[in-house]
Amino acid sequence: MNMPVLDRKPDPSAQPGRGAETHLGFIDCDVHPYVKGPNDFDPFLSKRWLAHKQTIGGRTRQGLAKTSMYPRMSPGAGMRMDSWPKNGAHPGSDLPMMQQQLLDLFDVAYGLLAPLVGGAGGERNVEFGAAMATAVNEWQLAQWCDPDPRLLGAIQVNIEWTESAIAEIEKRAGDRRFAQVNIPPRGLEPLGRRRYWPILQACAANDLPVSLHLGGTSGHASTGGGWPSFYHEEHPSYVQTMQTLVTSLVCEGVFEQIPNLKIVLVEGGFAWLPALCWRLDQHWKRLKQEVPHLKRSPSEYVHDHVWVTTQPIEEPERPEDMLATLDWIGPDRVMFSTDYPHWDQDDPRYAFKIPLPDDWKRKIYRDNARALYRLD
Template structure:
């Protein structure tokens, strides 16, 4: 049955481009000079932060452009449609696209705040991170509270600060926290350690899922294999075009999923929820099959859960997310229809705006109405604790 008018699309992965005053309007005076600000550099708009200049990557703001005009070069705000950085205009673009609500990840800070994590001045980094969080809740989402879903960054370099910021943002109405798809490339303890347990406990208590967006660790598959025992070993040819990395990005979340399934974290935190943002879903059935096979044969001598199949853990803790994934939709029963969400990815290059509703309708044309409703709306509302207001 095709997508119906009563089906409200909830995107669990969109993005916002921070407007130039986000940080300067909110930072304490002592941090304003070093804090993030927009500079004109050779006719382009660039972010300057703590003495370093960062480009606004063109692929992050291509909504409304044909693929023939995509590019990696930095862009000016005038080159973007206003919905990229203006929440009022964003809602108008969502109306045009037939999308009811969206969870929006950062741009300048990185999907999980990697810019701040790598900063040498951690006081400045934390103040800037809190400025982004307050902007997201108090300005961006407050402009349309039934349409824009609050998300929080965490100061991943300090577990105690992360716990407190997660608690603070939950009290402000955040529905999820964004977290690196792997802490290891950032020099942090892995998912296999107990380092993150205090944070996972807070997420359980507050009902906020950890949204793990691919690429949020800074690891680019196809260019450097961080998990290799050989430092700097390449997965593909070193002269491969960036298209290889773009095609392989979702494999980040395959590694993430397997790490977490065998980490023991999910057994210690039975209510922890994890969203695999922009990871696709077509790979999930095979990865679960492979993990179960591994568990059957190797749990006897390894320090892994002896009693619970990885596939059972997945269907209790994980949410798969997709934009266009014909194979995944066809194999949705092997994933769990109640564990699949849709994403729009506006204004990035994977988005099909302003045709998202049309594309979703075609993708779900053979799916029963009750399953369509779960995939496009109710699963996301349940995951994010974001009920309909009317």
């Protein structure tokens, strides 16, 4: 069964499926804002870094720097057909259109921004990367959060320069226009390594969840066996990134060391999580001597510290398997997301093909995000 692709504006008068009354007023945990043009960040750069950008430019760790993430995404940068503004700007760059197609249409309570622009996290020159992170953060406030307070920013950092990342986190901490810290999942090393602990500690100390949105430009191949030939291979391989993240954070003892750390896995699916935890638990029983810093089973750490977003929702052949998967993860650890304005985004009215219990729907569509991000 294929998920519906929104290549046209949804009809608010359409008859929703069972339980779709919950779709109004939801909290969207994955909204992508884009720039109208390459100079949108210039007002937020110092003279030094503006000159650097204009003369030298960025040096991403991605090998094919002039293309979309390899293999190239679908034509139109993977966007909804109807999300292109009439003026030819990039989808997701027009706030009135975002309001019309998402925020106002569904009376969205909050939309959590997930900028995939600026290249701060994948920049080889970490000083320039830090400057771009600051510029993207200021851009979020000026272009999105201040004009529409329903939109909440994600603090961008370059995790390969620890001091600058911590400074940016502490600078934004307490600003309720930001809801979380965004860290690219593909760094130079797995995120659980000790070199990244001070950054994760700063997030936890400031009660800021860490958003790990799939993708990133580490310079490494997207799979453990090298670069795939097709985007059809690339897209499922994102799950491997998420599995590596969870395994690294658990096995390195991050959650034992930072007990109040909150991790959100965005746009990486979630049906794989139970099987990964079963395997981790099985091997932990035999390998406890190697990881004495783990005081509990891996699945316990995951249950306590990891949240997932819904899009893309895997669709098993037996719909009841979806309920079992959500039950294992915990309906209090799942949060709804649309992935607007991407081509495979989810319409909240039709996202789940099987009726959910009413209390689960309230948690997934609203309550879990409201509690995690303190949105009262």
